[in-house]
Amino acid sequence: MILSGVQQAGKPGYPWLVFLHGFSGDCREWQVVGEKLSNYPRLYLDLPGHGGSGNIGVSGFNEMSNMLTRTLLSYNILNFWLIGYSLGGRVAMFHACQQPQGLQGVIVEGGHPGLQDDEERNRRRVSDRRWEQRFRTEPLDKVFADWYQQPVFASLTDTQREALVTLRSQNNGMTLAMMLEATSLAVQPDLRAALSARNFPFEYLYGEHDDKFTALAAELNAVRHAIPNAGHNAHRENPGAVAACLAQILRLR
Known part of the structure; x- marks a missing residue:
């Protein structure tokens, strides 16, 4: 199968x-x-379980990467940059580490490179299973109202938070739960070493008010870019600054 885009x-x-x-x-x-x-x-993709790819499921990162390869070939995309936010950034980093043909570079916004010890993975597994169960069984507006109370979203205003809850509640809870399970940080490999040994440009964006990902960015062998007046969802909170940053990155390559 190929992804909708x-x-x-x-x-x-x-x-x-x-x-x-x-x-x-x-x-x-x-x-x-x-x-x-x-x-x-430009190609904007719907990841499995989302949007036009809502009826597509994957078992993990390897299957996700293979599906991305097939999708790009189906569009005859032979030279490309991958640009991903959060989950999309994690997918982009994993895929890039498989050394796909035609990759020109990777730009990640607020994507986690991977957990580094078993205790962290176990805590994340427990947390994600709790969220998975909620997505499967509860009204989405209630689940997302709590989801956006997590510390990583602390910079959101009440208005921004309410808008995201309304928007995200249009999803299918069952397919979201399946994708959360397949791509949990609990099962994602730590990509730091592979990213350090890369042969492609790697640029990392983070909102200046996103303390967690500011700290993670400092751990990476990447060119780092702080986006002003933004938290974790920088491209939504300050799209003009993110677009200007991407334009500068691409001009220099």
Whole structure:
């Protein structure tokens, strides 16, 4: 199977920008940013269990990476940058470490490179199983009201939080739970060593108010970019600054 996506045309000779959204998002998530990069052909994908790929499931990161390869080939995308936020960033980093043909570079916003010890993994497994059960059994507006109270979203205003709850509650709880299980940090490998040994450009964006991912960024062998006036969801909170940052990165490559 291949993933659903939305294409936007660019100028000849420019590499593709392939955008991957975060958990409970969809192909629309990056489009405000991507439209400011109109020289580049762009592909916005729906990850498994989300949007137009809502009926697609994966068993883990390897299957996800293989599906991404098949999807890009189906669009005849031979030279591309991967740009991913949060879950999409984790998928992008994992896929890049498989050394896919045609990869020009990876840009990650707020994506975790992986947990480093068994105790952390066990805590995450317990937490994610609790969320999975809630997504399967409870009204989504109630689940997301609690989801966006997690510390990583502390910079959101009440208005921003309410808007996200309304938007994300349009999802299918069962398919979200399946994707959360398949791509939990509890089962994601620690990608730090592979990313350090990479042969592709690796750029990392984080909101200046996102303390957790500011600290994680400092652990990575990547070019780091702090996005002003933003928390964890920087491309939503300050799309103009993120678009300008991406444009600068791409001009220099």
